[in-house]
Amino acid sequence: xxxxxxxxSIVIVQGITGQEGSxxxxxxxxYGTNIAGGVTPGKGGMMHLGKPVFNTVSEAIKxxxxxxxxxxxxxxxxxxxxxxxxxxxxxxIVCITEGIPVKxxxxxxxxxxxxxxxxxxxxxxxxxxxxxxxxxxxxGFIHKPGxxxxxxxxxxxxxxAVDQITxxxxxxxxxxxxxxxxxxxxxxxxxxxxxxxxxxxLGIIMIGEIGGNMETDAGYWIKEHGTKPVVSFIxxxxxxxxRTMGHAGAIVGGKSDTAxxxxxxxxxxxxxxxxxxxxxxxxxxxxLKK
Amino acid sequence: xxxxxxxSKSILKKFGVAVPEGGLAHTEFEAVKAAEYLQGITGTDKxxxxxxxxxGGRGKGGGxxxxxxxxxxxxxATQILGMNLVTPQTSKEGKLVRKxxxxxxxxxxxxxxxxxxxxxxxxxxxxxxNIIMYSPxxxxxxxxVAEETPELIFTEEIDPKIGLQHFQARKVAFNLGxxxxxxxxxxxxxxxxxxxxxxxxxxxxEINPVFKTSDNKILAADAKMVIDNNAxxxxxxxxxxxxxxxxxxxxxxxxxxxxxxxKLNGNVGCMVNGAGLAMATMDIIKLSGGDPANxxxxxxxxSAKRVEEGFRIIMKDPAVKAILVNIFGGIVRxxxxxxxxxxxxxxxxxxxxxxxxRLQGTNAxxxxxxxxxxxxxxxxxxxxxxxxDLVTEVLK
Numbered sequence: 135x136x137x138x139x140x141x142x143s144i145v146i147v148q149g150i151t152g153q154e155g156s157x158x159x160x161x162x163x164x165y166g167t168n169i170a171g172g173v174t175p176g177k178g179g180m181m182h183l184g185k186p187v188f189n190t191v192s193e194a195i196k197x198x199x200x201x202x203x204x205x206x207x208x209x210x211x212x213x214x215x216x217x218x219x220x221x222x223x224x225x226x227i228v229c230i231t232e233g234i235p236v237k238x239x240x241x242x243x244x245x246x247x248x249x250x251x252x253x254x255x256x257x258x259x260x261x262x263x264x265x266x267x268x269x270x271x272x273x274g275f276i277h278k279p280g281x282x283x284x285x286x287x288x289x290x291x292x293x294x295a296v297d298q299i300t301x302x303x304x305x306x307x308x309x310x311x312x313x314x315x316x317x318x319x320x321x322x323x324x325x326x327x328x329x330x331x332x333x334x335x336l337g338i339i340m341i342g343e344i345g346g347n348m349e350t351d352a353g354y355w356i357k358e359h360g361t362k363p364v365v366s367f368i369x370x371x372x373x374x375x376x377r378t379m380g381h382a383g384a385i386v387g388g389k390s391d392t393a394x395x396x397x398x399x400x401x402x403x404x405x406x407x408x409x410x411x412x413x414x415x416x417x418x419x420x421x422l423k424k
Numbered sequence: 425x426x427x428x429x430x431x432s433k434s435i436l437k438k439f440g441v442a443v444p445e446g447g448l449a450h451t452e453f454e455a456v457k458a459a460e461y462l463q464g465i466t467g468t469d470k471x472x473x474x475x476x477x478x479x480g481g482r483g484k485g486g487g488x489x490x491x492x493x494x495x496x497x498x499x500x501a502t503q504i505l506g507m508n509l510v511t512p513q514t515s516k517e518g519k520l521v522r523k524x525x526x527x528x529x530x531x532x533x534x535x536x537x538x539x540x541x542x543x544x545x546x547x548x549x550x551x552x553x554n555i556i557m558y559s560p561x562x563x564x565x566x567x568x569v570a571e572e573t574p575e576l577i578f579t580e581e582i583d584p585k586i587g588l589q590h591f592q593a594r595k596v597a598f599n600l601g602x603x604x605x606x607x608x609x610x611x612x613x614x615x616x617x618x619x620x621x622x623x624x625x626x627x628x629x630e631i632n633p634v635f636k637t638s639d640n641k642i643l644a645a646d647a648k649m650v651i652d653n654n655a656x657x658x659x660x661x662x663x664x665x666x667x668x669x670x671x672x673x674x675x676x677x678x679x680x681x682x683x684x685x686x687k688l689n690g691n692v693g694c695m696v697n698g699a700g701l702a703m704a705t706m707d708i709i710k711l712s713g714g715d716p717a718n719x720x721x722x723x724x725x726x727s728a729k730r731v732e733e734g735f736r737i738i739m740k741d742p743a744v745k746a747i748l749v750n751i752f753g754g755i756v757r758x759x760x761x762x763x764x765x766x767x768x769x770x771x772x773x774x775x776x777x778x779x780x781x782r783l784q785g786t787n788a789x790x791x792x793x794x795x796x797x798x799x800x801x802x803x804x805x806x807x808x809x810x811x812x813d814l815v816t817e818v819l820k
Contacts, residue, residue, distance in 0.1 A: 209654060235655035236547060237625050240584045243552045273754030273786060288700020290752045294808065297752075297784065314699060316627075317552045343700055346549040369703035372688070372710045373719070380684045380699025380721045382654060383549070388567065393707075410711050411704040412808035 135334035136263035136308040137283065137325070138226055138252065139202060143267050146200040146224075147172040148191065148207055148215045151182050154230075155206035158271050159183055162204075165274040167267045170198035191222035202226045204260065204269050209233040212256065213242055220251040228269050229255035229319070236382070239317040246319060253319025257382065259289035259311035270311065272296075280305015282418060283329035285322055286341035287314050287348070287381070291369060291411065295339050298415030304422075307335045314381025316346065323352040330361055337363045337422050339414060340405070342396060344370035345384045349396045353403035363421035364405045367414055368393045425651045428476045430525050431665045432647035435624050441616035442609070443644045444635075446527030448476075455501035458526040459494050469493070470529035473500045475521040478670040480648070481511035487521065490529065497526060522669055530645060534638025540645075541600055541634040542566055543614075545621040548581070556580040556592075556618065560600050562633035588618045605640040613642045624662060625655030674740055681733040683722060690715025692815060693738035693747040695731065697722055697756075705750045708808065712815035717744045727756075728764030735768050739775070746818045748811060749781045758783040758791030766798045778803065778818040782811035 145162070149155040150172025160183055163169050171186040171194055178189030188194040191203065203224045207215040212231040219227045227246075234256050246253050254261055260270015264277035276293060278300045286292035292311050299306060310325050312318045322340060329335045342349035349368060356364055371393040373379050375386045386392050397407045408417045427435070433443045445466055447458030459471050475487030482488050487509045491497040501524060510518035531538060540563035548555045559577045561569045570577055578599050580592045590611070597610040613634065621629050628650040635645035656663040668676050678685030684699065688706075692714035696702035699721045706716035718738060722730045731749075738747055751761050765781055782805040783791040795804040803818070805811040 210657065233654045235625055235652050235658075236627060237622065237652065237655060240547075240553055244584045276754070276785065286700070288698060288704075290696075290698025290754070291700035291704050293752045293754055293785065294701060294704070316547060316549050341700070343703055348549075351550065367704070369700050369707060372690075372706040372716050373703055374686070374688065377686050378653075379686065379703050379719055382652075384699060384703065410708060410808070410812065412708065412812060 135332050136266070137328040137332050138254070138308065138310065139261050139263050139267050139269055141168075141266040143202045143269065144168050144170045144198060144200045145202045145204060145267070145269055146170055146191070146194045146198065148203055148205045148219065150174060150185070150187060151177055152206055156183065158206065159185070161274070162268055165268040166265065167269060170194070170200050191218050191224065195222055195224070200224065202228065202269060204228040204230065206230055209235070213238045216242055216253065217245065220246055220249055225251060227251060227253040227319070228258070228260050229253060230258065230260060230271060231255070232257040234315065236316055239315065243317055243319065254310060255313040255319060257315045258313030258318075259292060261308065261310045263308045264306060272309070272311070276300060277309065278305040281307060281334060281336040282339060283307050283332065283335040283337070284309040284339045284341070285325035285329070286311050287322070287343050287383070288341060288369065291341055294411060295341055295414050299339065299418060302415040302419050304418060307332060314383050316383040318348075321351065322348045323355050326352045326356060326364070330359065335362065337365065337418055339418060340364055340366040342366065342368045343381070343384050344368070344373050344379065344386045344393050345391050347391065350399045353400040353405055356405060357403035360404065363424065365414060365417045365421050366400050366405045366407050367411045368396045368400070368407070369411070425653055425656065425666055426478045426670070427649045427651065427665055428478065428667065429474065429647050430476055432629070432649035433644060435649065435662070436617065436620050436644055436647055439616050439620035439623060441613060441620060441644055442641060443647070444527045444530050446525050448523060448525055449501060450505070450523050452498055452501045452505065455524060455526050456494060456498050459491070459497040462526065462528050463494070466528045468528040468532070471497050472527045472529060473497065473504060474525050474527065475504050475509050476523045476525060477509055477514070477519040477521060478667070479511050479513040479519060481513050482509065485509045485511040485518070487511070501526070519670075530635050530637055530643060532638060536606070536638055536640060538638050539636040541636065542569065542632045543617065543634045544628065544630040545617055545626070546628045551581070553584050554582045554621070556582065556596065556614065558596055558600065566632065582618070588615065602636070606636050606642065609640065609642040617644075624649070625652045625659060626650060627652050674737055678720070678737050681730065683720060683730060683734060683737065685737060686719040687741070688716050688718050689743070690717040691743055691745045692819070693717045693720070693741065693744040694750065695720045695722055695734040695738060695747065696750045697752060701750065701752060705748060708812050709748060709815055712812045712819070714746070714815055714819050717741055728767055731761070731764045732768035732771055735772055739772070744777065746777055746815065747779045748815055749779065750811060751783050753783060753785035753788065753791070757787045758785055759787045759794055762791035762794040765802075766794065766800065769800050769802070780805060780811055780814045780818065782806065782808065
């Protein structure tokens with residue numbers, strides 16, 4: 135089992151003919167993801183990487199039965215791509231694009247929630263359920279099927295966690311990168327809830343960072359409803375206040391969104407918090423013994 | 425991107441927000457000219473001189489002064505321009521003041537009592553929409569107000585489906601206890617700053633204080649604006665307001681090479697691919713007994729060119745005693761990154777501080793072998809734990 139995506143996911147790539155889109159589509163095909171085709175307005179009818187290209191998402195759905203879309207469209211056009219996918223009836227949208235203005239995301243989030251569409255990202259590495267499907271830009275080979283659900287705001291830091299979990303012999307049900315933007319389509323608590331409901335997930339790794347309240351929201355939910363061990367690392371204990379640390383959302387505004395404050399609250403909520411990201415794997419092994 | 429007070433006020437004015445009359449000056453001469461002009465149009469005999477730097481608490485450091493005559497404007501401008509202004513928000517060295525604004529005095533006598541109000545517009549990340557936050561206790565640090573009198577902080581949530589409504593602006597004005605003209609002007613003010621927020625892709629507008637004058641005008645006496653970097657492509661006029669003098673020269677240099685770099689005050693430099701892993705690496709340096717000298721994200725691909733530029737930037741910081749390179753090679757192979765590091769090292773020539781290179785992911789072992797065989801004085805590691813231990817060791 136897994137969350138959100140599995141072997142039945144039929145995927146289209148919006149922006150398939152672009153440089154990033156092409157590269158990662160071929161990587162996904164190599165991994166074994168069921169890529170049914172792509173969408174680039176004006177290039178409908180051609181074949182790219184052996185897959186059909188459509189002008190619109192609705193055409194692509196009609197022809198392929200796609201239920202997931204992954205977006206590699208530059209920031210000024212990405213919002214339009216998201217809305218097109220939602221309007222056409224895609225149930226799960228993965229938006230890789232980094233650099234979408236916050237103002238544009240506000241109505242999008244509202245629209246998607248009204249229509250019951252799930253979006254992962256933007257500014258995220260995507261989602262992977264090994265060995266069935268990889269819908270993202272993460273290195274597929276580090277993932278091994280197993281029993282741990284991983285949710286992360288950061289790309290490379292999630293690879294670190296995956297690698298450790300694989301090396302301690304546990305493997306992953308699903309790894310979901312929720313992204314580093316201030317307004318993510320899927321939040322950490324959304325992912326944690328899904329993992330708690332997934333019978334094959336035995337433990338959860340939650341990787342957060344400074345800025346916002348997503349991690350503590352998840353902590354409070356876990357305190358009330360959690361049924362599985364959760365191990366967490368919060369990056370940015372040494373980050374200065376008021377500076378954006380790479381991710382648009384990684385900025386300390388007040389006392390409540392520092393790494394220290396988040397760790398303290400998570401500990402109070404029964405989450406096993408590690409101070410060093412090097413300890414994620416061993417901590418999970420420990421947590422499962424309890 | 426942070427804006428200066430005078431820049432923020434110019435944007436606010438465009439959106440119909442009332443601000444005090446004033447002018448910008450880079451020299452004592454310009455300050456006097458601005459004061460004379462102000463006297464001509466407003467008849468004011470007192471002037472406020474405010475240092476323009478990117479930091480709050482300017483008044484506490486002596487960067488905001490009142491002049492009672494043109495002569496005093498000249499003296500105070502001379503004093504403030506060129507000073508190193510130290511405020512609670514700057515480093516101990518302070519920030520060089522290169523420009524000031526000269527404004528009309530708004531504390532003039534009149535029929536009613538003047539008042540200072542706090543107001544900001546910002547994103548509520550949890551709910552994914554904007555809010556207006558305001559308090560009748562303006563002119564002081566809002567965090568202090570939140571601690572002392574949380575009941576005097578109000579918020580108005582803006583529903584993205586309908587935007588700011590008139591009843592909400594009225595509620596703000598009523599909650600602030602305003603009447604008659606002050607009330608009407610406040611309603612207009614609220615709409616103005618919200619329009620400015622949306623229209624300029626701001627992520628924060630903070631007006632502290634909003635000033636109610638004795639003749640019931642509502643003015644933005646101070647203004648702080650932060651603009652969403654990701655939206656600057658559609659605001660070329662605002663993009664031009666970037667003030668490189670306010671940024672660390674090394675950070676400016678890094679931006680030129682497309683590197684995401686933030687200067688810190690520690691002794692161990694780091695170079696990482698990915699923002700989250702970069703923050704995590706800084707944390708590891710701290711746990712290993714060092715202090716991070718910087719945040720540096722070379723991007724997911726960690727190309728040889730970027731690695732070389734990254735080294736050059738970190739090495740310019742004399743406080744750096746060691747460098748930790750932490751690359752998780754996913755789609756980019758570690759042996760390629762390793763080759764990039766070896767080449768960069770050779771290109772730069774003399775590197776006299778220890779470098780620890782941790783490569784993990786695709787072809788990590790090949791990468792380590794390449795580094796070990798290169799004959800360079802580089803310590804190599806594969807796991808994070810090994811890298812952390814090496815940091816502790818080289819700092820001994």
